Amino acid sequence: MSELVWAKLHGAVVHFPVALSLCSAALDAAGFLLAAQPVARELHRCGRFALLAGTLGSIGAVISGLLMTRGGWFGHGLLRWHHVFAWPAFGLLVGLSIWRVLAGVQPGRRALGCYLVCAWLAAGLVAATGYWGGELFLGS
Amino acid sequence: MKLSRDTGALGAAALAAAAALGGAAVFAGVLRAHAARTSHQRPSTEPWWACPSSPSPALVARGRTLFLNSCAHCHGIDALGDEGPDLHNLQVSDRYIARTITQGIKGEMPSFAKKHSAADISALIAYVRSLPPG
Numbered sequence: 001m002s003e004l005v006w007a008k009l010h011g012a013v014v015h016f017p018v019a020l021s022l023c024s025a026a027l028d029a030a031g032f033l034l035a036a037q038p039v040a041r042e043l044h045r046c047g048r049f050a051l052l053a054g055t056l057g058s059i060g061a062v063i064s065g066l067l068m069t070r071g072g073w074f075g076h077g078l079l080r081w082h083h084v085f086a087w088p089a090f091g092l093l094v095g096l097s098i099w100r101v102l103a104g105v106q107p108g109r110r111a112l113g114c115y116l117v118c119a120w121l122a123a124g125l126v127a128a129t130g131y132w133g134g135e136l137f138l139g140s
Numbered sequence: 141m142k143l144s145r146d147t148g149a150l151g152a153a154a155l156a157a158a159a160a161l162g163g164a165a166v167f168a169g170v171l172r173a174h175a176a177r178t179s180h181q182r183p184s185t186e187p188w189w190a191c192p193s194s195p196s197p198a199l200v201a202r203g204r205t206l207f208l209n210s211c212a213h214c215h216g217i218d219a220l221g222d223e224g225p226d227l228h229n230l231q232v233s234d235r236y237i238a239r240t241i242t243q244g245i246k247g248e249m250p251s252f253a254k255k256h257s258a259a260d261i262s263a264l265i266a267y268v269r270s271l272p273p274g
Contacts, residue, residue: 062164070223071172072213073165079213087161095157102149111146136213137250 006068011137013064016057018130021093024050025119032112044106051119055097058090058126082132089125096122203267206260210252219271224249229273234265 024047031043065086069075074083096118103111208217214224221227230237238261244251256264 059160063167066164066168066171069213070175071168071170072222073168073172075213078209087164090164091157091161094160095153097153098156099149099153102152103146107146 006064010061010064010068013057013060014130014133017054017061017089017093017126020050020054020057021089021119021123021126024048024054025116025123028112028119029116031106032109032116035109041106044112048100048105051093051100052097054126055093058093062086062090078132078136082129082136085125085128085132089122089129092118092122092125197266199263199266200270203263203265203270206256206264207267210255211264214249219268227268228271230268234269237265237268 027043027047027050031040031047034040034043066073069079072079073087074080096115099115100107103115106112107115207215207219211224212219214222215227216222216224219227240249241256241261241264242251242253
């Protein structure tokens with residue numbers, strides 16, 4: 001099997017955590033702001049599913065990335081910058097997903113506020129990871 | 141009750157995040173060990189935090205900066221080879237090196253034609269030529 005298959009798979013799956021973590025944070029933020037409306041619960045439900053799907057995508061991205069680089073977990077140059085953001089983003093996404101599963105669809109308002117801060121941080125880290133990944137392959 | 145559920149969930153989440161990162165690190169270690177056993181190329185032993193070392197002329201220094209940004213993740217930080225081959229003591233022409241950088245090698249190395257100008261490629265060649273023989 002060609003080693004390029006992991007590079008192609010990595011390129012294919014990385015878009016899921018990028019898009020879904022941002023969507024999830026936006027949906028939960030909307031639910032937080034519209035807490036008094038009936039739609040809030042549905043927004044949080046969608047936000048939770050988006051987060052879980054994004055995290056599944058991030059697991060695929062991590063596995064394909066490690067296979068592509070044959071265990072190179074940090075690297076040098078632009079790859080290093082990619083990983084500086086990738087590892088915290090991955091840990092945060094997994095942690096947030098587990099918390100969302102255990103805490104239910106609509107956690108308490110204070111907990112949700114803290115969660116939103118972490119969710120936006122994760123989304124930012126994932127976006128930065130994607131930016132440096134793009135720089136690696138496309139450059140400027 | 142609600143608070144204790146959230147606290148318990150937070151603990152489990154932190155454990156899961158740590159387990160995920162630990163699992164990824166172990167997986168990376170296994171893959172890296174496998175790559176080191178099966179590859180004929182010598183992986184770089186220089187730590188990732190190592191700074192550029194000896195002082196050199198401006199073009200070589202610029203070439204090294206470009207090399208670290210674009211090439212080191214495959215050829216190793218010291219160009220001794222990692223995913224890509226060792227670049228010390230290359231027995232090919234400058235023109236061949238430039239062509240390889242701009243056109244790439246199908247299935248092995250991407251093209252850097254859009255990323256690097258002719259001046260960049262000259263600097264990269266100067267840097268590669270400045271490397272001591274293996």
